[in-house]
Amino acid sequence: MLNVENQKPPKGKWTTPPFDPRFPNQNQTRNCYQNFLDYHRCMKAMNRRGKSTQPCEYYFRVYRSLCPISWVQRWNQQIQDGTFAGKI
Amino acid sequence: MAYPYQLGFQDATSPVMEELLHFHDHTLMIVFLISTLVLYLISLMLSTKLTHTNTMDAQEIETIWTVLPAIILIMIALPSLRILYMMDEMNNPLLTVKTMGHQWYWSYEYTDYEELNFDSYMIPTTELKPGELRLLEVDNRLILPMETPIRMLISSEDVLHSWAVPSLGLKTDAIPGRLNQTTLMSLRPGLFYGQCSEICGSNHSFMPIVLEMVPLKSFESWSSSML
Ligand SMILES: [Cu+2]
Numbered sequence: 076m077l078n079v080e081n082q083k084p085p086k087g088k089w090t091t092p093p094f095d096p097r098f099p100n101q102n103q104t105r106n107c108y109q110n111f112l113d114y115h116r117c118m119k120a121m122n123r124r125g126k127s128t129q130p131c132e133y134y135f136r137v138y139r140s141l142c143p144i145s146w147v148q149r150w151n152q153q154i155q156d157g158t159f160a161g162k163i
Numbered sequence: 164m165a166y167p168y169q170l171g172f173q174d175a176t177s178p179v180m181e182e183l184l185h186f187h188d189h190t191l192m193i194v195f196l197i198s199t200l201v202l203y204l205i206s207l208m209l210s211t212k213l214t215h216t217n218t219m220d221a222q223e224i225e226t227i228w229t230v231l232p233a234i235i236l237i238m239i240a241l242p243s244l245r246i247l248y249m250m251d252e253m254n255n256p257l258l259t260v261k262t263m264g265h266q267w268y269w270s271y272e273y274t275d276y277e278e279l280n281f282d283s284y285m286i287p288t289t290e291l292k293p294g295e296l297r298l299l300e301v302d303n304r305l306i307l308p309m310e311t312p313i314r315m316l317i318s319s320e321d322v323l324h325s326w327a328v329p330s331l332g333l334k335t336d337a338i339p340g341r342l343n344q345t346t347l348m349s350l351r352p353g354l355f356y357g358q359c360s361e362i363c364g365s366n367h368s369f370m371p372i373v374l375e376m377v378p379l380k381s382f383e384s385w386s387s388s389m390l
Contacts, residue, residue, distance in 0.1 A: 091259040091275050091314065101251060101335075103316060103342040140259045140275050141342070143318055 092137045103141060108161070110138035111150060115163040164330065164356050173330040176355060176376075177348050180332030182246050190239055197235075250332075253346055256314035260307065260347075264317075264324030264337035264359070267366035271305050277390050285369045298368065299356045304375040308382040313347040325361035328374055334360055349376040 098106040114134035121128045138147070153159040165173055175181040261272040265282075272280040286300040307313055317326045319337035327334040328347075335345045349355070357372035377385070 090257050093255065094253050101344050103344045104340070107342055141261075141316065143261055143263055143316075143342070144272055144274065144278065144280060145263070145320060 092140050107138055107142040107146070110134050111142060111147070112161050112163065114138055115154070115161075119163060164354070175332070176330045176350060176353070177332055178350070179246070179250055179346075179348075180330060182249065183332050186242050186246055189242065193235060193239060250345070253314060253344065254312050256312045256346065258308070258311065259314045259316065260305070261316040261318070262305070262326055262337070264319040264321070264326065264363065264370075266321050266364050267359075267370045269305075269324075269326070269359075269370060269372060271303075273386065279386065279389050281389075283373070285371050296356070299358075299371045299373070301371055301373045304354075304373040306375045306377060306382060306385050307347070307349070308379040309349045309352050309376040311348070311379065315345045315347045317343045317345065322363050323361045324359050324363045324370070326357070326372060327360040328355050328357035328372060330355050331374070333357070336361060349374075352376050352378060 092106075092110075095106055097109075111134075114131055117131035117134055118128055121131060150159060154163070172180075172184055172187065175184050258273075259275055261274070263270045263272070268282055268284045270280060270282045272278075274280070281303045283301045283303045283305065285298065286295065286302060288297050291297060291300065315326070315333070315335070317335045317337045318341060319339045321339060323339075324337040325334060326337055331347060331349060333345060333347060335343045337343070353376055355374040355376065357374070359367055359370045359372075361367075363370075
């Protein structure tokens with residue numbers, strides 16, 4: 076399983092997404108998409124429970140570093156229009 | 164970089180390219196040995212009086228010319244696989260940079276901290292300054308810190324392109340809808356040139372890549388000045 080603690084960068088110091096053993100290949104499409112999904116799922120779950128959304132920031136930073144700007148724009152538009160294909 | 168009438172590769176700037184150059188020389192030596200042997204055998208057969216025209220069941224020679232080529236092929240395959248897996252490795256990158264291929268230019272995105280992105284167009288021949296290289300210069304270079312492992316993510320907005328920098332040993336296809344990853348590492352500062360390496364339309368030859376590797380300090384001041 077993915078060790079979330081080891082994946083986190085040192086406190087207060089963010090460089091770039093570390094190596095993710097779920098995505099060891101040249102193809103990083105899923106790495107970007109999964110972190111985008113995880114961010115929105117995390118936000119939804121935290122908001123439902125009335126908790127702080129601060130832990131979701133990690134997913135945000137990872138998907139922002141990995142995903143092309145145009146992809147994020149397109150997905151955000153689709154979420155707004157209710158046509159996004161992923162399960163959030 | 165490349166020069167007129169160049170026969171070999173460009174000088175290596177990254178550890179991966181050093182490995183590739185060694186592998187190329189190693190394989191070329193094997194090719195020379197085999198070619199020499201074959202040429203020698205051809206000249207022998209053309210000049211001989213052709214005795215032994217009905218040799219049959221020669222077990223020894225059959226075994227030798229089966230096993231020897233197998234060993235030679237293994238001697239090529241193993242180092243090749245070693246470099247293949249070495250190139251796949253991603254060692255704790257300190258920076259992630261994305262490049263998107265367009266018809267017909269490259270765009271670059273630095274989004275680890277702020278959103279810094281820009282397009283990189285070729286400078287037309289008529290606008291070149293003295294000393295600049297025809298069909299190779301761009302208006303906005305990809306500036307990166309040297310001696311730093313960098314995660315390059317390559318994709319495309321329209322058709323297939325290929326992002327290539329020969330002296331760093333890099334060539335990664337830019338495929339629409341797919342993110343390809345490669346490690347970029349330069350051992351020294353300087354300008355490194357490359358070109359789109361997948362036929363992508365009428366201006367395929369006019370979307371070069373210019374990498375400017377600088378010390379980390381200069382990179383930091385450049386990136387903060389861009390925001
Ligand atoms: Cu192209």
